[in-house]
Amino acid sequence: MLYSAKDYQRVRKEKEELDLGRSQFRRDFARLLHSPAFRRLQGKTQLFPGHESDFFRNRLTHSLEVAQIAKGLAQQINKRTPAFKRRSIDLDLVEFAGLAHDLGHPPFGHNGEHALDDCMKKYGGFEGNAQTLRILSRVEKKIQAAIGPSDDICGITPEGIDRRLGLNLTYRSLAAVLKYDNPIPLRRKKDTPLEKGYYESERELVEKIKAHVGVPTASTKFKTVECQIMDIADDIAYSTYDLEDAMKGGFSHPMQLLAKVGDESLLTKLHEKVAKEVPKVTPDEVFAALTDLFMLNGADTPALEQYTTSKMLASDAKMRSEFTSELIGRFMRGVSVTHGTGADIKFSKVEVAREIRIKIESLKHLNFLLMIMSPRLKVVEYRGYEVVKTIFETLDSEEGHLLLPDDLQVMFGRLTDTDSKKRLICDFVAGMTDRYAVEFYSRLRESGASIFKPI
Incomplete structure (x- = not known):
């Protein structure tokens, strides 16, 4: 069976209005499409900096193209493969995966990724695919677990419990972006290379995904x-x-x-x-x-x-x-x-x-x-690395968290352990667009913008 009832379940149960003709996967697709994290992809570099030309692709247009190609491949497989003629691959789910695959990329692409990983090596690391899963399941501000006072809108309870559920997607949709089936070590040495996988903070979620989606019997590799x-x-x-x-x-x-x-x-x-x-x-x-x-x-x-x-x-x-x-x-x-x-x-x-x-x-x-x-792009690479690392280190300094937006300052104050506080800062920096990161950096190191323009 290609899809079962457990595939459609979510971490927090919701009333599914299927009578409107929209499937659970299409609902997930819509939640992604309307999310701030998805919109911000328009301001993140693909190959060439976006301000150089209106022609060049950015992470958003690249993701749209990946989604279209993925959907075309699924249509091709459904048409040509007898087993999938009877049990078709869901096109909405495949298109969702294509749109979401680059969601976790920080400003300045792989250069920003390496900068954040260097900053987080002793606290769980940073990697774009791991960040994608985290954004979808935790960082996006849509659904929260029913923990704590009902009138408390903060994603962290006063006791320091993280109750954020991100977009609260179906388990099968989350499985569709889980490219690497291994946790990134919580502590790594300074000179170790970037490691692909998922964060320790999402280990419990990944176990839930596997419990609902199932695991392959003929292979040890989990990849739908x-x-x-x-x-x-x-x-x-x-x-x-x-x-x-x-x-x-x-x-x-x-x-x-x-x-x-x-x-x-x-x-x-x-x-x-x-x-x-x-x-x-x-x-x-x-x-x-x-x-x-x-x-x-x-x-x-x-x-x-x-x-x-x-x-x-x-x-x-x-x-x-x-x-x-x-x-x-x-x-x-x-x-x-x-x-x-x-x-x-x-x-x-x-x-x-x-x-x-x-x-x-x-x-x-x-x-x-x-x-x-x-050489021309290496200049951009050097600058991007320096910008991202400087922002992180500034926010991570003794009173640096006071530069965070108000809602994140409240979360930061409620978190009780160093790893979670570092991860919160990392999430904020990773979500920046290239232009916003440069502007933030200029406020820290140069004359910067007006104090009346909000962070």
Whole structure:
């Protein structure tokens, strides 16, 4: 059975008005769409800073594209796979997962993520996917557990009990964003790398999710079919549309990228990254995959003609659109499902054909090595790290919590342990948009805005 009654349950029971024709998953979708955390994604960087051009994607537009690709993949699986013709994957749930997948990203993307993780290493760490689960299940200010005085609107009781339930989503919706099935250690050494997973503060919730959704019998890995579809859709969108933004930004064009891959040192780095995702892939396979993607007129076409077409593609909006559209379609057609039986059908393995997976991973990591690691973006990276870390350390100083908004100051005062207080500060900083973080930083270190403008 793909969905059971327990999948639709919530931490706090609510009256479900199903007579209105809206399913529980559609209700979850609506709660996410109307949440402040979702709106703030418009102010968070995807690849290039949003103020540079109206064309470039931000975390919000990226999430919309991931949701559309994820929904398309689910439709494709429902149509092609006999097991899912009878028990269709819920499209609202898959679309929800796509919209929510980047909710936990802090300002300045991975640079802000590393800054917050460095600040939180001794208090449970920070990681974007873990933060997504926390925002949906705790940070968003919609539903609270019935603990404490009924007239007390604070999410923390006077006794220090956290009664916040975030959007109070169904357990199956929460499972759809649980990409990594392991808790992040509460205490880590200063030099340890960023670790993916969920926070110790959400361990009890994850146990409840598994108790309601179930666990796979044929595997030790908890990852629902909807979560897998979202994950693949993210890779497809990220690898393709970051390339389009890079071409629009004048960073490169296909033949220039292919020429750079001809550099042995770059190809070695690229192969190392792809090999982590595609076992036994060879450097020749990586180069061949990119050659197939970037040789726009075929391998037999004269070099000058290839170069001219490549330059034209990068500068012409229609050609760029056709190129990325063809890539998206090609990548999506390479996705299939090996379905489980009985209760394990909800953990069916979503797979990408090896040839297509090599192309997606090669393109994704090439974007990272040549765009994100470029000198122009490294300047932005350095600044973003410094801004986020400075804000956190200031708020974490002796009287720094007095800079928090009024409602968070009340919560901070009621919390009784250091870990929870640090996490509250971390939640606040992680929720900032890039522009708000810069403005907050300027108030701390520069002349700043008017004192009459609220924090």
